[in-house]
Amino acid sequence: MSILDKIRERGLDLSKETHPGKSYEEHAKECREIAKEIMGVYNYPKELIELALLLCDVHDIGKLLHTWHIAQKRRPLHSIEGAEWFMYMNEYIGLNIDQAYQELTAYMIASHHSPLYVPAKFMDIVSRAEKVSTKRYFTEYRKCKRLASEINRLLSSLDKEIRYNLADVLGVVKMADLISAKGLPKNEILANYLWSKELEDDVKKGILERARSKRGVFDQTKFEKQMTIASSEENHLLVAAPTGWGKTALALLRMALRKPVKVFYILPTITAIKDFYENFTKILDKRYVGEYFYFADVELLKKNYVEEEHPLDIYRYFIPKITITTIDQLLLTTLQAGKYYIRRINLRNSLIIVDEFHLLTPEMVACTRVFLKNLLKNYNFSCLFMSATPSPIYEELLGEVLPQMKITVLCDEYSRLRRHKITAYDYSVEELISEKEDSLKRRRTLIIVNTVGEAQHLYTILKEKLGSTRRIMLIHGDFAYKDRMRKEEQIESTDILISTQVAEVSLDISFDNLITELAPMPSLIQRFGRVNRYGETAVETNVYVCKPKSYEPYGLIILEETRKALPSLISEIERSGEAAYLNKEFWQYEQIYKEKVMEVEDKISKKLNDFMLNFFSLLAQEEEISRFLGREETWLAIPETYLDEALTLLQKLKNANRYEERMNIYAQIKENLVPASRADVRGAEWNDELRLWVIKNYDRDLGIIRVKNYP
Template identity: 25%
Template sequence: MIIAKKKELSNGKFEYQSLEGHTKSVLSFTIDLIKDKDLEKIQKLTGFNKDKIKDLLFFSAFFHDIGKATNEFQEYIKGNIKKSYHSLYSSNITSNIENFLFTFTNDEDDEENINLLFLTVLNHHSILKRNTAFLGVENESQYEHSFLEEAKDFFYEYKNWYEEFLNKECKYNFEYKFIQRKTLGSKIKSTIKKLKYINKKDLEKLRILYSYVLGIINIADWRASAQFEGINLKLDFEKIFDEKQLCNKLQEALEIEKFIPRGFQKELAAHKGSVLVEVPTGSGKTEGSYFWAMNNISDIKDKVIYTLPTQTTSNKLYERVEKVFDNTGLVHSSATIYLEEQLSEEGKDIDKSFDSKILFGKTFNNSFTVGTVDGLFKNFLNIGRYNIATFNFLKSAVIIDEVHSYDFKMMGFMKRFLELCDKYEVPVCLMSASIPNAIKKMINIEDENKYPVITQKDLFEANPNYIYKVDKKIEDDIDKIKKDYENGKNVLIIKNTVKKSKEVYDLLKNEVGKENIVLYNSSFKKCHRVEKEKEIMRRLKDKQNFILVATQVVEVSLDIDFDVMYTDLAPIDSLIQRFGRVNRKKSDNKGVIYIYKDVESKPYVEGLLDITYKTINEGLHKISEYNKWLNTVYDEIVKDKQIQNEIQDNFNEGEKTFDRILKENLGISKSEDVYNLRDIKFAKKDYILLEDYNKGINGEKRKDYEHTISLGAYLSESEYRAFKKNIEEKRYYDVLEIPYSYEEGVDLSKDSMRNVVIDI
C-alpha cells in the first residue's frame, strides 16, 4: 500500500490511509464543490473555457498527492526521515502535461504561457511565495526524490477515474514522465520569472482562475483529511430561508411573540443586487440585511460575509447570528480566544475538531461568517490562504456595516474593493446611520443605479436627546458628573485618547469609588477587554447605575445605552455614532449629551473639529438634523485645501494598495501580514507582560495571545523590554516590564512610565 495519511489511535498505534483512498476522497469533495454557475462566472472573468476549468480541477485533485508515491515520502510518514516535499515531487510528474496553459501577454506584448496544472499541484500544500525555497531545487540535494514502481500504475488510472467521477469519456492522453531535479528546478524558475512580467489585466485573470482552482483543491483536501480523522467540516446552509421562515427564526432568536418586518426590511427582502441602507442606529438594519442576504444567494453552498469595524462588534453580532443561522463562523485576529471562551462556558472541550474548524473558518468556509472588514480586505493582499477566501468571496453576498466609520485610507481601499465586487458580480449591502454625500462620491456609490438607497423616513423623525455645547474640558465638570451618578443616572464619558481617559478615571474614582466606575480603552490585555465588555453589559442589564469612562472604542464596539453622555469634541461622524449610545431606544425619557470643546485635535485631521463644533446646534433635534450637519461639515471640508489634501493623500494610498501589492506579489504569491489598511499614526504590536511571563503563561501560543497587550511598536527597543521574542525558546512575543492592573490597564502614573506613549 502507498501510504498517504496516518493517524494515531488511543492505544498508541497508527491507522493508515492509502494514496488511492485519500485521492478518491479528495476527488469526491472536489466534484461536490463544482457548480455550473461558478464555472460560468470564472469563464466570463478569465476567458478560460469552463469545461477546461472542470478538467483542470479533476486532474489537480487526481495528481496532487502522487508525490507521496516516492521513497522519500514513505520514509517520512514512517518516521524515518524528518522532511519530505511531496507537493514538489507531485509537480515533477505534472510538469510535462501541457494541456492546461494560461496564455498571457507580458510587459513587452510578447505572448507567454504558464502551466496551470504544474503550478496548482506544486503549491497545493503551501501557498506560493515570491522567494519560494523551491527556487533552489536545482542546487539543493535535499530535494532529490525517486518514485516507487507503483506510482506509474497509479498515474495511468487517470482515464478510468475521469470516467468514473465525471461520467464522460476521457480524451486526454498523458505520458508518465519523470524529470531530473535540475530540469524541475529550471521549470520552477522559469514559471516564477514569467509571473514577474504579466500585464495587469492578465495578472488579475490569473489570480481569479488560480484562486478558484486551488481554493477548491485546498478545501477538498482539508475535508478529506478531516474525514479521515473523524471530523466533519460543514460547508453548507441547511436551507435558504424565505421571508416568512426568516421572520419565524428571528422571533425565536429575539424571544418575541412575533417579528413583523419594518418597511425598509421588506424592501431589502425583495431587493436583488447591491444596495445602500440608510437608517438610524437601533432601527433593525442588521435584521434587514439578513433578508437581503437570503434573497441574494441561490445555492446552499453560497456564502454570506458580514463585516464590522471592530472585533468587539463582530463578537456581539456573531452571538446574534448563530441564533438565526446554522454553520456560522467568526473571523478576526482574536476570534480563537473568543470562541474558546464560548466553548468553555458551554462546558465543551477544545479538541482536534475545534482546531480544525477554527482553521477552516478563517477563510470564510462557513455558510455565514461574521468578521472585521480588515479580515476580509486583507485576503485581497494575498495574506494567508487568500485563495480559499477568494473562492468563497466569489460566491458570497457581502454586508459591510457601519460603512461611514472608517478612516480615509480604508475608504480608499474600500473603493477599490467595491469596484472588484462590481466586476466579479458579488452583491454588496452597505449600511450606515450617517454617511456624508462627499464620502459617497469618493467611494463611487452616489449613483443610485449602482447602489439604490433603501431607507425609511419616519425613523429619522425621532428626537431622542438634548444636546449642549460646553466651552471647557470634561475634567472641569467632575462635580456635575458625580451629581448625575448620584441621581441614579448611567453616565458615559468619552475621551479622545487613552491618556486622558485615565486622568478622568483617576479624578472620579476618588469622588464616587472605583467600584462604581469602569475604565475601558485599548490599554488592556485582550482577555481583560473581553471581561470588561461583559462587565459593562452585565451592569446595564442589571440596571446597576455606574459610570463608564472610555475612548472612541465605544463608538461602534458595544451595543450600549446610557442616560447621559459627556464627550470630547470629535468629528461630526464620530459624534453621531456617540449620540447613538444615549437613549438608544428613543424613548420619551430624553437623554442628555454634553459636547466639550477644549480638546487636543489629535488623533483627528487638523481643523475638522472646529468646523464640527460650529455646525452643531444645541437643543432637541430630530435625527434627520444630524445628517444635515454631517453634510454641512463635509461640504466645508471640501473648501479647505489643507484638510482636503491630507484626506486625499490618505485616500489615494488606500486605493492604490491592492494593485501595488498584486504586482509586488506576482499576482498569486503569498504576502506577509505587514500592511496597515487603516491610517495608523503610531504602529502597534502585541506584547506579553513580565508578570504573565513569570507565571509561565508564555510558551503556549494560544494562551499567549489571550494575554497579549497591544502597545507602541517602539517599545520593542526601549528600556521596558525585559526579553526579546525567541520562537525556539517558545517566547512568541517581546516581554515588557511595565506596571499593569485589571482596573486601569497600563499604569501611566508611575514616574518610570513618563516616556511611554499609548495613544492613539
C-alpha cells in the same frame, strides 16, 4: 486510466501513509469529493473542475517519493520535490491539458502550503529547498528554477478572469486538503456552502425574538419597512438609519431573502465582532457562524517556509456560512495577502455587509473601490452598506464603482428623533466630572474619551472618589475577551461606564448622560446614540462635549474642523432633530479625504494589476500594510497571565478528534487573547507553540496598561 492509476504505474505506492492514519490514495479521493462538491456550488466550467481534480490527485505527490516519510522529523520539502517530479513525469502520465496549464499545475503543487510567491521569491524558496540538510529525491530542482523564470510570461499570456480562476482552483483544492488532512467532518463543512430551509426559518424566527427581547414588543410597521428595503431587487444597497432603528434586523432579512453562498458581516472593531457573534449564535446554530479578527495573515509574520498548517490555521479561512470579521480581513484577502486564495473563493456569490461604513479610513475606501472594480464582475457578490451617520463623500465614492447601488436614507426616522440636548465645554472631561460630581452620584453616566490611557486615568480617579457608593466600570478594546465579557455582563448594573471608541459601535447600551471628548463628527453622532437610545424628546442637557486632552488618534485637522462645526450642529439639532445629521454642510471637511482615496487607489491598482498580475500574493512589510489600510496594524496576543491556560488548551486542541470539540476548544483559546498594537508587539516575546505574542503589561481590571506612571 485514472491519474492515480498512472501514478501507480510509475512505481509509487499509493497505500503509503502520508497523513495520520490515512493513505495517499484515501486522502486524494477525499479531496476530489470535497473539491467537486464546492466547485459544483459555484457552477465552475468542466475544464476547471477537471484541473481541480487533477491537482487533488497530485498536490502531495512529493510525499510518495522514497525520501519522504511521515515519521521523519527532518524531511525534504515535499511540495518542491513533488513539483519537480511532476514536471519530469507529466509526459508519461499523459495529461490532456495545455502545456502552459501543466506548468501552472506544477507551480500550484509547489505553492499549496505557501503564498503564491512572485518569481524572485519562488526562486529563493527553491534554492533554500536545495540546501535542506536531509536526503532528497532530487539533488537539484532544475525544472522548478526554469518554472520560476517562466511563470510571469505564462500568467501574462492569460486573461485576468483565467488568473482569478486558477487561484480559486488552488483555493478549493487547498480547502479540501485541509478538511481531509485534519479529519474535519466533510458534511458539516459542506453544509456551510448550502442554504437549507432550516437556516432560513432560524433567521426569520431570530429577528422576531431579538426584537421582542430588546423592546418587549414587536414593531410590525418597522418590520414591514425593513422587509421592503431588504427585498429590493438591486444587487447593492446603501442604507442610512438612526442608531437603534434595527439595521441588524435589516441585514438578517437581506441575508434570508437573497440566500447567498456565504455572508461576510464586516464590523469596524474587534470588540464589536465578539458582541455580534454572541447575538448571532443565539439566532443560528454555531456551526454556521464564525468570527475572525487577526489583523494580518500569520504568513506575514512567519520567519520560515512551513509545509504544515498550525491547528489554529483552519479557522482562518472563511469556512462558516456567516463570517463576522473586520474590514481588514476582507481587504487583505482582496489585496491578495498571504494565502489569500483559500479565502477569496468564498467571496463568490456572497453577500458582503459593511456596518458603520462611515468609520472606514480613506485608505480602506480606496482598497474597497479597487476590489469592487477588480472582482465584482467575476465574483458576482452583492453589497449592503449601512450607517447611522452616512458620509456623503463615501456615498459618492462607492456609488462611482457601484452605479446601480440603491441608496435609502430614512429621513422620517431621523426627523422624529430629538433624543439629545447637547452642551459644548472648553475644558477637559476630568475638569467636568469634578464639576458634575453630584450628577454622577445620581444619574447613569457614560464617559467616552479618545485614548485607552486617558480612560484608565479617569477610571482610577473615579474609583477612588466614588467607588464606595457607585458601581464604576472600564471598557475598551485592549482587554482579553474573557475579561471583556465579564465586564459586559455587568453593564446593566453599572452606574458609571468609562470607555473609548469601542462604545460607539460595539455596545448596545443606553445611559442617562454622556460626557465625551471632542471627536470627528461621525464618531460624535455614534456616541450621542448611546444616550436615551430608545427614549423620547430630551428636555435637559444629557450630552456634554469636552475639549480633548490630545489630538490622538484623529489628528489636529479633523478635530479642529469638528470643533468649528459643532455649534452649528447643536443649533440644527434643536431645530430639526436628528435630521441634522443628514445636512451635508456638516460633512464638508470630508472633501480632504477624496484626494487621499484616489492616490492610494492608484498605487494599489498598479501593484495588483502590473506587479502581482492579479495572482501572486502580497508579502508586504507591516509599514506598507499600514499605509494601505490607513491605520496601525493590530495582532491578537496572549497576556502572560493567561499563557499557561492557553497552552493547555492548545494541547487539547491537537488531541481532539471531533470537529465540534475542536471548535469549542478554539473558542476557549480565543477568550484568552487580546488585540495588541505594534508598540505592544515590539516589547513582547513570541511564543512558537501558539504563534502569538506574549504581553506582560496587562491587568485584568485595566487591560493592556496605557496609563502613564502606573505602579
